[in-house]
């Protein structure tokens with residue numbers, strides 16, 4: 237991997253299984269510092285699982301995940317707590333705490349990780365909310381927000397501590413085109429302005445191609461291709477083309493494995 | 506032969522799963538209860554849970570207690586009046602409430618009212634990734650979410666039980682004295698002669714404390730361990746009510762045998 | 769504002785709980801705080817205590833003055849040995865008092881009734897025995913006697 241000399245996360249030979257099914261098998265992924273890296277792949281291939289492994293919420297069966305030299309699976313409780321201060325994560329469903337106001341949601345990581353005085357917490361929270369354009373919604377409850385606004389609040393919370401790494405789990409899914417555009421711009425500008433590294437998990441190809449500096453495509457527990465958006469567009473491996481162009485059938489079958497169609501129809505007689 | 510083996514394997518698997526669940530719930534309880542102080546003030550969290558678990562259950566407990574006390578007095582009267590000992594209605598109402606009915610009925614109502622709500626709330630938090638989100642921020646959801654709910658249940662149930670008893674006895678007084686015309690003096694005197702504070706009232710409270718642990722434990726565990734889908738939550742809620750009610754009734758028998766068996 | 773409401777609610781909850789406990793203690797179980805004045809123990813031997821249990825009342829003229837604390841068999845005399853706890857302020861039981869096992873109502877609970885003897889006799893102290901005792905009436909024995917008498921007529 238020539239293009240990267242400054243990497244923030246180095247995943248080596250990572251293996252994780254649920255029951256007797258491998259979700260990841262001997263995966264190698266390197267995330268460059270200060271860039272936007274996308275991890276793409278069909279639903280259910282373990283993208284969320286991968287983010288949870290990076291966050292230390294799940295323990296892999298084998299392999300290492302180095303974040304600035306700390307091997308996350310081998311950290312103790314206390315060290316993990318400190319490492320998580322460097323990570324922000326935007327969950328697929330937003331994961332806003334429904335029993336707190338928007339303000340308290342964004343203030344939560346600050347209160348947990350810092351002993352800042354109340355007026356400084358207030359300033360930081362309002363700054364972050366301003367950055368996502370929702371300062372006016374500070375006193376609303378999460379139930380009073382639309383889906384797109386909820387995502388943006390969750391984003392404000394994810395960057396509250398100015399983390400070195402922000403992970404986005406399918407930030408565009410289920411958003412209307414306007415909210416989607418807003419989010420794409422936000423992710424791009426925040427990444428530039430705050431200088432953190434971003435990992436985006438997504439299967440929205442166009443949006444992802446437009447903001448990612450580097451892309452990994454995973455399927456069936458392994459990395460099937462990686463490269464810059466340009467490189468991937470040129471890639472003519474069949475599996476990659478199917479995914480990049482959104483073809484319904486190909487190496488990733490449209491049909492769930494089943495017995496022969498005609499035979500089964502006839503059986504009913 | 507084949508099917509015998511298959512069934513045996515099934516039995517084994519479900520036993521293992523059940524034991525694993527009991528093990529997980531034990532771990533959960535340990536982590537939640539032996540909680541090191543977190544970097545936030547846990548008192549407001551407990552307050553809020555006491556409110557939603559205890560205060561909001563108060564009305565249903567009072568209404569049920571009142572009616573059960575009234576029914577007991579009415580039933581007791583129709584039986585006791587045949588033996589000319591209707592003054593014993595007070596004693597009968599008080600003893601059955603304090604020893605048995607208050608702890609058990611309160612625990613059952615609590616399981617339905619507060620236990621199911623706890624399970625659904627925690628399950629929904631899991632489904633919407635709030636628990637994961639909290640963990641990623643560096644807060645252990647066991648301590649922040651589970652622990653205050655557990656303690657609130659533990660504290661609330663004995664208090665609710667006392668309220669149930671008191672209101673029930675008052676209901677018995679209403680029916681027995683004001684309606685059926687038992688002399689109030691002998692109503693209270695009989696009661697005071699037969700009810701012992703430590704043997705009856707305190708034992709009843711010990712029961713309710715045990716029920717509090719069990720019901721809240723089952724409720725938070727089912728929520729925490731639920732399958733994060735809407736179907737999973739509804740199953741978990743049902744399980745909470747069924748398991749904790751059965752546990753309360755079974756434990757009540759054991760506790761009664763231990764406490765009053767040798768009298 | 770919302771926090772205030774919660775605190776208020778929890779406060780009311782605790783208060784109602786405390787009031788209930790007070791009612792259960794004072795009105796329902798007749799617990800009096802001044803009961804800790806002390807007590808002394810006296811003993812009595814009965815032929816038959818049928819139905820008397822620990823915690824049964826000890827009364828004098830119908831007024832409760834203590835309770836039974838233990839019942840066992842006296843190994844020498846092979847009779848029931850009843851240990852009673854008498855309130856310290858009942859300091860006028862004479863050594864010629866008699867104790868009998870009585871029944872409250874037809875089928876009611878058993879209790880001990882004490883009647884004092886001559887006023888100038890010695891006062892019972894901790895560990896003393898009441899010599900004059902009358903056993904519980906056992907219904908089966910009464911019926912048996914009655915039938916026997918009838919038959920021998």
Ligand SMILES: Nc1ncnc2c1ncn2[C@@H]1O[C@H](COP(=O)(O)OP(=O)(O)O)[C@@H](O)[C@H]1O
Pocket residue numbers: 254259278279280281282283284285286
């Ligand atoms: N808690 C869990 N228990 C068992 N299997 C799970 C659990 N979470 C996810 N999985 C399985 O792991 C696989 C990967 O899930 P996930 O990482 O959420 O996929 P993605 O985010 O790529 O859609 C899925 O097939 C899913 O069924």
Ligand SMILES: [Mg+2]
Pocket residue numbers: 283284285328405406
């Ligand atoms: Mg996912």
